[in-house]
Amino acid sequence: MKKVAFPLLSAILLVCALAGSTAIADFRKGQNVWSKHLETKLLGEPSPLAAPQATVGFAEKLSIKEVKGTWLRVKAKDGQGWIFTGNVSGEKPELAPAAGLTQVDASQTNTVAAARPLTPAAKDYAARHGQQDAQADIDWIDLESSRLTKDELVAWMSANQKGEYQP
């Protein structure tokens, strides 16, 4: 039994792991994908500066009609247009961005997000293990990280031609 079960179990676990993989892969016409963000504009052309044609919400199913470089022309339930490949997933996302504990709200792109502190369970863990210095260090990272605004990220991406700002 052991000789049979463990290689087979390993194979099953490997298949399960592959099935749950991050779906940043090749996209093709006819394939279904899902939007990853709370709100994503479908654009008139494959460019971040193009006019919006429609808006899709989180985990909305999109059917690919055309692939052009890193852009997909998709049909949604309420319209169609171009979307950057990084904004879709080959598998339906489970939890919406809003479910994040203190995710920056999309409407507050230019404000500094409040730093989410360590969870109470982790603070207790730090106390039990004498890791108060590490706790202070992580608090510092959280503060520094929270200073970065969505607008700053978008400006950096635009200047450095990243994401949908790729040429």
Add this chain to the structure above:
Amino acid sequence: MKRAAFLVCVIGLFFTADLFAQGLGDLMKAIDKTAKTATDASRVVKGVSGLSLEEEVAIGDAVALAIVSRYGGVWRDPEATHRVNVIGRVLAQFAVRQDLEWRFGLLDSDAINAFSAPGGRVFITRGLYQLSASDEKLAGILAHEIIHIDERHALDIIARGELVGGISALVADNSASFAAYEQAVGAITGEILDEGFDPGVEFRADGGGRELAAVTGFAPGGLRAVLTELGAMAGQPQEVFSTHPSIAERLERLPDDPAN
């Protein structure tokens, strides 16, 4: 007969995993005050790992504490920390999991390594950061760690450990819940900091990270360039990716992509 026995075994293993996940869920609710105030139903939706987002974050925060403690604390360099957060969060925008709050920090250590904790915390040592002068190289490293979190590799450790080891006793008794949290955190930190992920998991993170970097617009060969540089530094005194497969094995599996 063998097939039937095998099926029973597999079903039993998944049942055990489910019991474990439920036990951990009860434990987290008991000890984490945030759970008491959680009214958003989406917060308690269980992911594929069987853990809610809050449970994942609570475990990940403790894992992060252990990582920081082990690796000399945090290197409090605002400029470098800003840079890893910019590049890390640009990459994370295109990860599958958008439910996480991603944070990136530097560890004050000469060692050459990087780590990720469930819930969205990524760390890179000062030693590795200083080898990552180009954004492409830094993106390659960070993307690898993002994939570990995106695909819940560390959380799989808990499930797999429970399955293979047959440990399932922490479910029944609430008084054991406290210990279960410690056990879960200990299992993950042990794997991340001492044993390392299975080589196959690391190779998957290399490949997924390469794709994530490429989709984001970074050269796909950034990680390969770092590994190549490290491979050429024979006899270096500091720890080099001690928790990862050999550099040669990793390079064998990465395409020879451009690094700029």
